[in-house]
Amino acid sequence: MSDEKIMALFKNGQRNKAFRELYKLYPRIEKLILSKGGTKADANDVFQEALIILxxxxxxxxxxxxxxxxxxxxxxxxxxxxxxxxxxxxxELRQLEGEEVSILDAVIEEKKYRTAEQAFRELGERCQQLLQRFYLKKMSFKAIAEVMQFKSEKIAKNQKYKCLQKAKDIYRNQFKTAKS
Structure with missing residues (x-):
């Protein structure tokens, strides 16, 4: 299938069909990773991440x-x-040009996203619930205090701040570990 047809599938909301076509490219990517000393499992992981970035x-x-x-x-x-x-x-980094720079940026952004996801998962369940209620469900601190049985809005607000700080600390520690 041509690239134009695959792009049309994406634009028309037929992502599953588009990805089925893109998976036909996997053997060539697997060959690349194997030639660089990776394993088949590495190739699968790399290809999955490339698809997520795309x-x-x-x-x-x-x-x-x-x-x-x-x-x-x-x-x-x-x-x-x-x-x-x-x-x-x-x-090598200095010699990157044009699209290579944007591709590397996308790879780095995906790494940050995964690190943030992991940091969120490492928070306690109560912090996860509080942050989801505030950011995803757009609940007020008053509503959060009632649902989560805090004594006041102010306590809910302070707890949100503490949860965010904890998430940031976990994120920073994970990102430092990933970089070294």
Missing amino acids: NRNLEKSDFKLTSSFYTYLYSVSRFVWKDSQKQFSKQ
């Missing part, structure tokens, strides 16, 4: 695919693999 970018209104899907996924996979192996030299 999907997130396709959801952005300003994203333009300027190459074929294969070229894009190959580049993203190469960057994901090199990043996971901490193989980027300063020289």
Whole structure:
């Protein structure tokens, strides 16, 4: 199937069909990762992450695919693999151009997103519930205090602050660990 037809599937909300077509590219990405010393499991992980990055970018209104899907996924996979192996030299980073820079940015953003998700999962259940009620359900502090049995809105607000601080601390520690 042509790239234009795959893009049309995405635009028409037929993501499952589009991804089925993109999965046909997997053997070529697997070959790349195996040639770089990775395993089949590594190749699968890298390809999944490349698809997630592609999907997130396709959801952005300003994203333009300027190459074929294969070229894009190959580049993203190469960057994901090199990043996971901490193989980027300063020289290589300085020589990146155009789309390579945006691909590396997308890889880094995805890494930050995953780290933030992990930090949220490491919070206690009560903090998770409080933050979800505030940010996702858009509940007021008064409503949160009632539902979660805090004595006042002020206590709910203070608890939200403490939960956010805890999440930020976990995130920073995880990101430091991931970088080293």
